[in-house]
Amino acid sequence: MNHLWLLASLLAFFDLALGACECGYAISNKNEKVVFTDLLESDFVHLDITDRSGEYGRYGWAAQVFNKSMDDARGPYGETFTLQNVVSKNIADIKVFNEPGEKGGEAGAHLVVGSEIVDGMVTTSEIATTDLHFFYGTFRAAMKVTEVAGTCSAFFWYFNDTQEIDIEFLSAQFNKDNGTFPVNLVLQSSESSEAGFDASSTKDFKRVNLPFDPTADFHEYRFDYLEKEVIFRADGKELARMTGSSVPTEPGHLLLSHWSNGNPGWSRGPPKTDATTTVGYVKAYFNSSMDSRRADFVSRCTNPTAEGAFCDVPDNDPTYFFTYRQNMTNNQTTYLDDENAGGYVGLWWSFMLGATLASSAWAIGL
Ligand SMILES: *[C@@H]1O[C@H](CO)[C@@H](O)[C@H](O)[C@H]1NC(C)=O
Numbered sequence: 001m002n003h004l005w006l007l008a009s010l011l012a013f014f015d016l017a018l019g020a021c022e023c024g025y026a027i028s029n030k031n032e033k034v035v036f037t038d039l040l041e042s043d044f045v046h047l048d049i050t051d052r053s054g055e056y057g058r059y060g061w062a063a064q065v066f067n068k069s070m071d072d073a074r075g076p077y078g079e080t081f082t083l084q085n086v087v088s089k090n091i092a093d094i095k096v097f098n099e100p101g102e103k104g105g106e107a108g109a110h111l112v113v114g115s116e117i118v119d120g121m122v123t124t125s126e127i128a129t130t131d132l133h134f135f136y137g138t139f140r141a142a143m144k145v146t147e148v149a150g151t152c153s154a155f156f157w158y159f160n161d162t163q164e165i166d167i168e169f170l171s172a173q174f175n176k177d178n179g180t181f182p183v184n185l186v187l188q189s190s191e192s193s194e195a196g197f198d199a200s201s202t203k204d205f206k207r208v209n210l211p212f213d214p215t216a217d218f219h220e221y222r223f224d225y226l227e228k229e230v231i232f233r234a235d236g237k238e239l240a241r242m243t244g245s246s247v248p249t250e251p252g253h254l255l256l257s258h259w260s261n262g263n264p265g266w267s268r269g270p271p272k273t274d275a276t277t278t279v280g281y282v283k284a285y286f287n288s289s290m291d292s293r294r295a296d297f298v299s300r301c302t303n304p305t306a307e308g309a310f311c312d313v314p315d316n317d318p319t320y321f322f323t324y325r326q327n328m329t330n331n332q333t334t335y336l337d338d339e340n341a342g343g344y345v346g347l348w349w350s351f352m353l354g355a356t357l358a359s360s361a362w363a364i365g366l
């Protein structure tokens with residue numbers, strides 16, 4: 001028998017079994033299936049989001065440049081968010097995740113807070129999605145948080161100052177001696193606005209101690225923004241659930257920031273040495289508020305009962321991206337590093353071949 005032909009038909013079979021995820025990406029919440037139609041997978045280990053040779057917001061993210069005065073920053077220092085403080089340290093080989101980046105240091109997007117004050121401001125960093133259409137979703141970021149005291153590392157979803165979902169790490173709160181590593185979980189709402197944006201005095205604020213040291217390694221921090229509740233997790237394990245009128249009702253965008261303004265009640269600092277928080281990836285499975293994306297979903301999802309119409313989102317798997325699997329992101333917006341596109345094709349081929357050969361060794365008589 002012609003092995004190539006056999007391989008081709010096995011690949012076709014395997015595709016079917018893999019599914020095309022055309023009806024969406026699923027998670028479970030209290031044993032119920034929750035489905036999202038769209039994805040944005042951002043592999044910062046391999047994508048250079050600071051590459052400005054292409055169009056603005058290449059790969060769906062852009063480093064933000066703005067200044068916050070002392071008064072706006074609500075601290076003794078202002079903040080200057082600069083391009084220089086966002087550094088992409090990438091690995092060229094798309095199959096390799098766990099090595100230093102080519103510019104040295106941990107691979108990923110480095111968000112830096114400088115120790116030097118410039119014109120009364122702390123130099124800080126922020127990246128944001130260029131799309132604003134994230135309307136419900138499960139949002140995950142792999143982060144290794146700075147251990148330098150006096151900064152705030154934040155992963156958040158934002159519509160406006162009273163519709164915001166926030167995960168914030170205050171490095172000054174970490175205590176390695178007694179093993180205490182809190183994370184602050186917040187819904188900014190009209191109540192926190194009335195409290196002068198001190199959400200810590202509202203019910204939509206929880207400080208939870210993590211069962212690990214967030215400065216020692218990458219962990220997956222996640223919030224699920226659903227219609228009636230927001231669930232916060234670390235490495236898939238629930239940290240908190242918030243419900244009620246503070247749950248946002250609008251579409252927004254995703255951001256990661258690292259800042260300090262010397263405010264003794266929050267970030268403290270500024271840090272004594274430059275501080276870096278590294279982001280390995282952001283994975284967003286979400287519903288879009290855009291009419292065109294909703295219409296795309298309707299024409300894509302023709303048979304929800306078909307095998308593989310829905311794909312389960314795995315938890316806390318740093319190397320798993322639907323984007324890197326064949327036929328699991330049809331009609332989705334995906335980003336591959338142009339220079340590495342060859343490596344990417346190689347990746348799914350070796351994945352497909354490996355899986356196919358393993359599952360069909362009998363067929364080819366190996
Ligand atoms: C991908 O999945 C679709 C079904 O959604 C199917 O029509 C198509 O043939 C598949 N493509 C490949 C290359 O297997």
Ligand SMILES: *[C@@H]1O[C@H](CO)[C@@H](O)[C@H](O)[C@H]1NC(C)=O
Nearest residue numbers: 034035036037136226227287
């Ligand atoms: C997302 O959109 C799909 C398609 O309209 C819908 O079935 C699903 O329930 C929505 N998910 C949430 C969390 O609202």
Ligand SMILES: *[C@@H]1O[C@H](CO)[C@@H](O)[C@H](O)[C@H]1NC(C)=O
Nearest residue numbers: 065066067080081118119121
């Ligand atoms: C922020 O402040 C710095 C220092 O004063 C200045 O050089 C820079 O142009 C300002 N940036 C913006 C975006 O206003």
Ligand SMILES: *[C@@H]1O[C@H](CO)[C@@H](O)[C@H](O)[C@H]1NC(C)=O
Nearest residue numbers: 159160161162163193249250
């Ligand atoms: C945020 O948006 C909501 C909904 O549109 C609105 O009710 C609220 O006033 C806005 N908050 C601010 C601070 O603008």
Ligand SMILES: *[C@@H]1O[C@H](CO)[C@@H](O)[C@H](O)[C@H]1NC(C)=O
Nearest residue numbers: 172173174175177178179180
């Ligand atoms: C650990 O130390 C911090 C102060 O840095 C304190 O707030 C916390 O209560 C201590 N935790 C334990 C378990 O002793």
Ligand SMILES: *[C@@H]1O[C@H](CO)[C@@H](O)[C@H](O)[C@H]1NC(C)=O
Nearest residue numbers: 296299300330331332333334
């Ligand atoms: C999805 O499919 C529609 C209809 O073919 C097309 O207009 C749209 O550009 C596609 N979107 C993406 C992101 O591939």
